[in-house]
Amino acid sequence: MSRRTKPRPAVERALACLATAAALDLDATERLRLLCDRAETWTAGEQVQPPQENDRFRLITSGWLYEARLLPDGRRQIFGYLLPGDLIGRQHATRATPSVLLALTDVEAVDLPPPVATWTEHRQAAMVEGLTRALELQEERSYDALLRLGKFTATERVANLLVELRDRLIRLDLADRESFRAPLTQEHLADTLGLSIIHVNRVLRQLRNHGVLTFKQGVVSLLQPELLERIASGVAGLAHRQPAESDS
Amino acid sequence: MSRRTKPRPAVERALACLATAAALDLDATERLRLLCDRAETWTAGEQVQPPQENDRFRLITSGWLYEARLLPDGRRQIFGYLLPGDLIGRQHATRATPSVLLALTDVEAVDLPPPVATWTEHRQAAMVEGLTRALELQEERSYDALLRLGKFTATERVANLLVELRDRLIRLDLADRESFRAPLTQEHLADTLGLSIIHVNRVLRQLRNHGVLTFKQGVVSLLQPELLERIASGVAGLAHRQPAESDS
DNA sequence: CGCGATTTTGAGCCATGTCAATCGGAGTGG
DNA sequence: CCACTCCGATTGACATGGCTCAAAATCGCG
Numbered sequence A, B: 001m002s003r004r005t006k007p008r009p010a011v012e013r014a015l016a017c018l019a020t021a022a023a024l025d026l027d028a029t030e031r032l033r034l035l036c037d038r039a040e041t042w043t044a045g046e047q048v049q050p051p052q053e054n055d056r057f058r059l060i061t062s063g064w065l066y067e068a069r070l071l072p073d074g075r076r077q078i079f080g081y082l083l084p085g086d087l088i089g090r091q092h093a094t095r096a097t098p099s100v101l102l103a104l105t106d107v108e109a110v111d112l113p114p115p116v117a118t119w120t121e122h123r124q125a126a127m128v129e130g131l132t133r134a135l136e137l138q139e140e141r142s143y144d145a146l147l148r149l150g151k152f153t154a155t156e157r158v159a160n161l162l163v164e165l166r167d168r169l170i171r172l173d174l175a176d177r178e179s180f181r182a183p184l185t186q187e188h189l190a191d192t193l194g195l196s197i198i199h200v201n202r203v204l205r206q207l208r209n210h211g212v213l214t215f216k217q218g219v220v221s222l223l224q225p226e227l228l229e230r231i232a233s234g235v236a237g238l239a240h241r242q243p244a245e246s247d248s
Numbered sequence C: 001c002g003c004g005a006t007t008t009t010g011a012g013c014c015a016t017g018t019c020a021a022t023c024g025g026a027g028t029g030g
Numbered sequence D: 001c002c003a004c005t006c007c008g009a010t011t012g013a014c015a016t017g018g019c020t021c022a023a024a025a026t027c028g029c030g
Helices: A007-022 A026-035 A116-121 A125-151 A154-171 A186-193 A197-209 A225-232 B007-022 B026-035 B116-121 B125-151 B154-171 B186-193 B197-209 B225-232
Strands: A039-042 A057-062 A065-070 A076-082 A100-103 A107-112 A179-181 A213-216 A219-222 B039-042 B057-062 B065-070 B076-082 B100-103 B107-112 B179-181 B213-216 B219-222
Touching: A007 A057, A007 A107, A007 A125, A065 A186, A076 A125, A076 A186, A076 B125, A125 A154, A125 A186, A125 B076, A125 B125, A125 B186, A154 A179, A154 A186, A154 A197, A154 A219, A154 A225, A186 A197, A186 B125, A197 A213, B007 B057, B007 B107, B007 B125, B065 B186, B076 B125, B076 B186, B125 B154, B125 B186, B154 B179, B154 B186, B154 B197, B154 B219, B154 B225, B186 B197, B197 B213
Parallel strands: none
Antiparallel strands: A039 A107, A057 A107, A065 A076, A065 A100, A179 A219, A213 A219, B039 B107, B057 B107, B065 B076, B065 B100, B179 B219, B213 B219
């Protein structure tokens, strides 16, 4: 997906994405365009590198990746997913036990020039503010994930993750309220949600049998978005098999 | 604890703590001292406020607090604990669903002056670097927490949290390898680790019966620190009741 | 058409949660 | 110094959500 046609479009998309996340005005966006380097690309399955130089940020312009820690025994914990408009900073490299970034699809990104210091001098306060805001959003998502793992049941976790992804994709114009594409397997969901693959499958079956959603080959369809959203925030459950014939 | 004797000592302690976390050199520490405002205090149980102005950081100089989100039904998820040397920034205030900071003991903090921009002009690169590093450490801890909740068993989670706290306290000279004080109840552990209070109690009993540690009225004693550390990283379990009489 | 990856199902078990008491220590008032 | 009270720690009995093991069934793809 998202074959680059020319170098330009990538930058345009990047800016649009970041502007969405960070609420940049047109002026700031224009200045940022001038600062953008060439785009880099990775193919699905590859490990995506953090920016070479300190103090640079890599802005994702297309594709999906996930951030995870790989355990010695082969298991992995997925911390979250990065979509267009998200930033990769040096924090992904300087940790004691660094996490790994893996491309789920082909991925394209551009490097933003050494930011805060330089930009401040240039009075580009709006951009600093915008970037900061985007990074804060990313940090907030890890708190959402902690709440999900700490307090939610399996069904709520699945619903919560799918709703989070849907909402982020909607902001990027890559989804509507009832459906979206996600290059994820049930194993990815399991490794994200602290569940076994098999149990993820059971949960999806239940949701399907209750007519709440379907998840087939990367296409998620929310048949009852309203109900799913309430499940996702922990205020509703699945009625005990009223609707359909049986759960099996 | 930690009654302030005069305003000065708080600042001195603050700097020592931050220097520990951020590896500041003496010169940077000296400059930072000049920038410090008066200390503020909160009493145990109070809610600690983020810094009033944007772009300021509040540096904790003594006491414990925790960061949590409170759910409408009265439950709470504790995201982590803040100790001397940790920073409270505006990210704690600007979130869509902000988390709450609650003092577990009396707490003292100082405000650092508007940082990055100002300091950069003043060529205080070391301090910017130090602060950035300290914030990265705090972010890394939330990834550790995600791994803990996503992949560890109840026993491993308890061990992991206690070892994390011990190691942080050691760096502050508030603990040694075998014991430390923590103003926590079993309910705090439960709300941090995504477990029920009752199960936390069971786990602590097991660890006690196996002679690994004791946890009484806020005093944690690690009787077998080496074993606990291995449990904490998920590479060892508790032998099935070899040592003592019984688990009950 | 066959192969590897993914999804699906079933059976059985164990970790962890819930409910319901009891117990213990610290502070408080008499 | 004792009776009360409250909060936290403990315990037991029991229910269940989620895991493991094992095996089909399906799907994408060469």
